[in-house]
Amino acid sequence: MNSLSLITSCLTLGSTDPHPNVTPSVLYGLGWLYLILFAMNAVWTWKSYHRDCHFRLPEFLGGMGMPNAAVWAMYSIALLLVSVTHLTCASVPEALRWFVMPDFAKSAIDFVVADARRYFAVTTFGFIGMLLLRNWLAKPSVGWVLLNLSLLFLCVSLTDWDFRQIVGKPDNVPIVAMLFIVGFFTWLFFYRANENDRRSALGKGPIEAENNEKVLTWPDLVYTEMICMIAVTALLILWGIALQAPLEEPASAVKTPNPSKAPWYFLGLQEMLVYYDPWLAGVVFPSVILGGMMAIPYIDFNKLGNGYYTFNERKFAITTFMFGFLPLWVGMIILGTFLRGPNWNVFGIYEFWDVHKLEALNNVNLSEYFWYGIGQPLPMAPAGADFWTQAPYILLRELVGFVAIGVYLGVLPMVMAMTVFKKFFLRMGFLRFMVFSNLVLMMAALPLKMVLRWAVNLKYFIAIPEWFFNV
Amino acid sequence: MAATSLIWLLDLARFMFPNVLVEPPTKFKIGPASDYPLGGVSTKWLAARGVWIVHTDQYKGRNLIYALASVCTHLGCTPNWLEGEQKYKCPCHGSGFYINGVNFEGPAPRPLERLGIKLASDGQLEVDKSVKFQEEMGQWEDSNSFVDGALA
Ligand code: FES
Numbered sequence: 001m002n003s004l005s006l007i008t009s010c011l012t013l014g015s016t017d018p019h020p021n022v023t024p025s026v027l028y029g030l031g032w033l034y035l036i037l038f039a040m041n042a043v044w045t046w047k048s049y050h051r052d053c054h055f056r057l058p059e060f061l062g063g064m065g066m067p068n069a070a071v072w073a074m075y076s077i078a079l080l081l082v083s084v085t086h087l088t089c090a091s092v093p094e095a096l097r098w099f100v101m102p103d104f105a106k107s108a109i110d111f112v113v114a115d116a117r118r119y120f121a122v123t124t125f126g127f128i129g130m131l132l133l134r135n136w137l138a139k140p141s142v143g144w145v146l147l148n149l150s151l152l153f154l155c156v157s158l159t160d161w162d163f164r165q166i167v168g169k170p171d172n173v174p175i176v177a178m179l180f181i182v183g184f185f186t187w188l189f190f191y192r193a194n195e196n197d198r199r200s201a202l203g204k205g206p207i208e209a210e211n212n213e214k215v216l217t218w219p220d221l222v223y224t225e226m227i228c229m230i231a232v233t234a235l236l237i238l239w240g241i242a243l244q245a246p247l248e249e250p251a252s253a254v255k256t257p258n259p260s261k262a263p264w265y266f267l268g269l270q271e272m273l274v275y276y277d278p279w280l281a282g283v284v285f286p287s288v289i290l291g292g293m294m295a296i297p298y299i300d301f302n303k304l305g306n307g308y309y310t311f312n313e314r315k316f317a318i319t320t321f322m323f324g325f326l327p328l329w330v331g332m333i334i335l336g337t338f339l340r341g342p343n344w345n346v347f348g349i350y351e352f353w354d355v356h357k358l359e360a361l362n363n364v365n366l367s368e369y370f371w372y373g374i375g376q377p378l379p380m381a382p383a384g385a386d387f388w389t390q391a392p393y394i395l396l397r398e399l400v401g402f403v404a405i406g407v408y409l410g411v412l413p414m415v416m417a418m419t420v421f422k423k424f425f426l427r428m429g430f431l432r433f434m435v436f437s438n439l440v441l442m443m444a445a446l447p448l449k450m451v452l453r454w455a456v457n458l459k460y461f462i463a464i465p466e467w468f469f470n471v
Numbered sequence: 472m473a474a475t476s477l478i479w480l481l482d483l484a485r486f487m488f489p490n491v492l493v494e495p496p497t498k499f500k501i502g503p504a505s506d507y508p509l510g511g512v513s514t515k516w517l518a519a520r521g522v523w524i525v526h527t528d529q530y531k532g533r534n535l536i537y538a539l540a541s542v543c544t545h546l547g548c549t550p551n552w553l554e555g556e557q558k559y560k561c562p563c564h565g566s567g568f569y570i571n572g573v574n575f576e577g578p579a580p581r582p583l584e585r586l587g588i589k590l591a592s593d594g595q596l597e598v599d600k601s602v603k604f605q606e607e608m609g610q611w612e613d614s615n616s617f618v619d620g621a622l623a
Binding site: 252255256257258259274275276282342343344355358361362463465468470 | 517518519521541545546548549550551553555556560561562563564565567575576577578580581607608609612
């Protein structure tokens with residue numbers, strides 16, 4: 001090879017970005033996605049034309065009545081145009097620069113999600129907002145707008161290389177699907193519940209009681225089941241052919257993949273392991289979750305809401321369950337899947353997975369806070385002391401932790417019984433109430449510890465590495 | 472019936488002691504101390520033996536050479552030695568350890584474990600994986616858990 005061609009090849013190699021944001025094939029694929037979106041909205045337009053009401057145009061546009069469907073029609077046509085542009089101009093990315101996620105939006109989104117604190121705050125407040133706005137959110141057209149927005153967000157974001165890496169990983173594809181499914185079923189619940197709540201406000205019974213949905217097992221149910229079975233099988237086969245099973249490198253005892261992730265459904269537990277000791281996060285808490293769920297029927301004294309959807313009649317139960325499921329379980333799965341990167345650091349969805357990203361996470365135990373706070377050294381047994389001389393020193397060192405936990409699980413339930421949960425206590429009786437309040441407190445312990453870790457770098461309430469006992 | 476069960480039980484017990492063990496010997500030589508200059512973490516024996524050889528004066532100010540087991544004290548993943556950041560960082564839940572093996576970030580509750588190390592008669596260092604020394608138990612004071620760094 002002569003030197004000239006070497007130089008040119010170096011130059012061209014140097015100029016090609018190894019992580020290109022937009023490539024012709026990506027744009028071409030997006031064209032198809034937009035086309036699907038167009039088809040969905042065309043159907044919606046048609047339905048809206050037959051069902052939805054009209055609105056009045058403002059005076060300067062003539063002031064005449066227009067069907068809502070007209071707006072949807074315009075939106076659908078816009079989607080069709082976008083799709084055609086993508087399919088025909090895929091080889092000239094310049095022409096499509098209006099359809100990529102702008103950099104300022106990327107950094108704004110990353111700023112929020114690339115930090116576990118902000119991410120948790122957003123999910124929690126989003127959850128509260130969802131409960132407050134439930135009547136509005138559960139309208140079909142609002143739900144449809146939300147679906148469209150999330151799909152558009154996905155389309156526009158797919159023009160980013162790093163985003164494609166995490167969302168398009170064969171491991172993660174089902175989780176993206178899961179997000180939409182969780183969204184849909186949450187919406188469906190509120191839709192049905194609102195309807196019944198409105199009816200009960202008018203003094204009518206739930207809709208389920210009125211149009212009795214009883215059908216014959218044969219043929220209705222059996223046929224439906226069989227069709228579902230065939231559809232699911234077909235889907236799984238297609239999926240198996242289209243996406244290759246994500247195998248990793250051969251296992252080795254001395255090399256752990258970085259990052260090392262549990263199966264997606266356990267990522268919530270893995271997140272818990274960051275904050276609590278293994279025996280708690282890996283053994284005690286999962287058992288408490290399972291046992292607690294089994295205990296729900298025995299704790300629950302509210303006879304309402306049996307066999308029909310409702311929110312207003314079971315506010316506390318549904319809110320608690322949803323908080324546990326949405327921000328604490330699904331939210332943590334999202335955090336673990338999309339945001340945790342090398343060295344278990346948190347990364348933004350548009351951020352490059354840099355192995356050398358630095359995050360200072362110096363942690364301090366509660367006992368250290370206490371003893372250094374009152375200006376004392378940690379109580380320590382003289383060197384070489386045996387177990388029985390050591391024990392009192394260790395227990396004294398961790399005294400604050402024990403007191404804190406004791407107050408939290410022992411005293412707090414009584415305070416709760418006398419104040420906010422007075423009605424519950426009276427209806428449940430002592431034993432049931434203690435079980436109930438301890439379960440609620442344990443559930444609250446996870447976000448509590450997370451917040452303390454982020455706010456004051458708290459490591460463990462009780463830290464006795466000598467006996468493998470840390471809380 | 473009882474006899475059969477007994478024989479079966481004995482067989483089972485015998486089964487627990489295989490005729491050959493294919494594990495590498497727990498003691499191995501790692502060359503002279505001069506291979507391990509001060510301030511360095513050697514990953515030479517990581518792949519084969521799962522140890523880092525550390526020569527540091529960052530633990531209580533003493534100049535020591537010792538062997539750290541590459542097992543995270545949280546749940547047992549293998550951390551990575553990050554030269555730039557001068558720390559061991561675990562890919563599983565993000566625990567971090569200083570160069571001397573003491574934990575400082577993430578969920579790991581205690582320092583990495585030291586393994587036995589001594590100066591063999593031929594002038595080489597010899598690591599013994601069958602003994603462990605845990606800092607939180609005060610075992611790092613044990614003279615079998617390090618050799619004098621001045622040897623290097
Ligand atoms: S195993 Fe190392 S941090 Fe969990």
